[in-house]
Amino acid sequence: AARVIDGVKVYGTGGTAVRALDGLCAEFAAGAFTAIMGPSGSGKSTLLHCLAGLDQLTSGRAMIGDVCLGDLGDRAMTLLRRDRIGFVFQAFNLVPALTARENIVLPLTLGGRRPDPAWLAELTEALGIAGRLGHRPAELSGGQQQRVATARALITRPDLIFADEPTGNLDSKAAAELLTQIRRAVDDYRQTVVMVTHDPRAAARADRVLFLADGRVVRELRCPSA
Amino acid sequence: AARVIDGVKVYGTGGTAVRALDGLCAEFAAGAFTAIMGPSGSGKSTLLHCLAGLDQLTSGRAMIGDVCLGDLGDRAMTLLRRDRIGFVFQAFNLVPALTARENIVLPLTLGGRRPDPAWLAELTEALGIAGRLGHRPAELSGGQQQRVATARALITRPDLIFADEPTGNLDSKAAAELLTQIRRAVDDYRQTVVMVTHDPRAAARADRVLFLADGRVVRELRCPSA
């Protein structure tokens, strides 16, 4: 469903240049749930952003299906992201002026579509935020904001879900419920999930774990099926 | 060093009012390291903000030493926060236009003071961010931003350190190093630390753990000394 071939991403130039990705190769099969772990600063967010077309590789190729992201124009890239990709940002990136509900359905609204009320209710109930939908992000706790960001990535049932540390602000019960929702997306709807996490218990819910260090994949583990 | 007596915090009014703190009592002795755990939305950030004078209780008293925070004017509160309190925010609250170094020394700069170069070097080395000091927050990874926010709270060696989930974006090695720095502040310099966390391994480094639920303390555990 997605892959990176010899991905290099360099920020800056000259002496202070940072090689955030250093010849990274990774493949993410359709309908699989992959976790990505690694030290802070090892390139995990950079990998996710390049895979989702939010950032451009310096060299190498990022592909979604048979499409090389570097070949797409702005318009095509925007449509691909809106319709086929859901992204949970490490810093949430919620719109401050919109309510939680408006934030969640924003990708649908931008596409001129309406949410399925039953799916919206089911999703927000499962994530424990159904009672907070009328509030703006500043009126929500950190963990509630994180779950709103997750709901936004799931509401369109996109082919590809990229989640950047989606449980970092959650207690173990809320984290388990969120991971259950992600597991259902994969098991019941054959969506593809790539999740960055620092939490081994979250990684244990995936089908396999890729370990990054210094902008490269250094190890891969298959998870025994639960 | 700090305490809350019958703390009540209500957001909003009428039917949608939220009782974020519901008659909370807690005491934080000088020179002790207290962890606070509890479900997402249980009032942990609200408690920290009220203790640090960043928010006002609806009723009850928040005290630092013998001073009731509700009695202080804006000027006195600002000086207290700048000189005696360090706060690591759940969302970091870094200044986007300033470099990491400028963000870290901002509380000193605002007080017309300069950093001790040896202490700044030691702190940033220990937190693993010494090589990123010239970069602005947007050029840092999530975990690097979190460590810059932590360094800012520690640089003034304040009497009171409030840390709101300071390891949520860190791998286990970086988290352990950050907790070691916090432990040193308590053991070597008799600073007082109140740390909200969802991570049991972080809580295990504290002297005691308070458990919140629905805006109240429901349980307290003393940690066996390591």
Ligand SMILES: Nc1ncnc2c1ncn2[C@@H]1O[C@H](COP(=O)(O)OP(=O)(O)OP(=O)(O)O)[C@@H](O)[C@H]1O
């Ligand atoms: N400005 C506000 N207006 C309305 N409700 C608020 C506001 N700020 C916080 N709340 C609500 O108060 C409750 C407690 O929030 P708080 O941020 O203290 O939770 P928390 O324990 O820190 O959670 P987390 O672990 O998710 O960070 C939550 O239900 C939250 O939605």
Ligand SMILES: Nc1ncnc2c1ncn2[C@@H]1O[C@H](COP(=O)(O)OP(=O)(O)OP(=O)(O)O)[C@@H](O)[C@H]1O
């Ligand atoms: N715009 C930028 N300019 C310069 N350097 C950058 C920029 N963005 C990221 N970096 C650097 O690239 C490296 C990788 O960053 P990335 O955000 O991918 O790390 P990460 O693995 O997600 O870390 P974390 O676990 O802390 O979130 C880091 O050293 C970071 O400082």
Ligand SMILES: [Mg+2]
């Ligand atoms: Mg990251």
Ligand SMILES: [Mg+2]
């Ligand atoms: Mg909080």
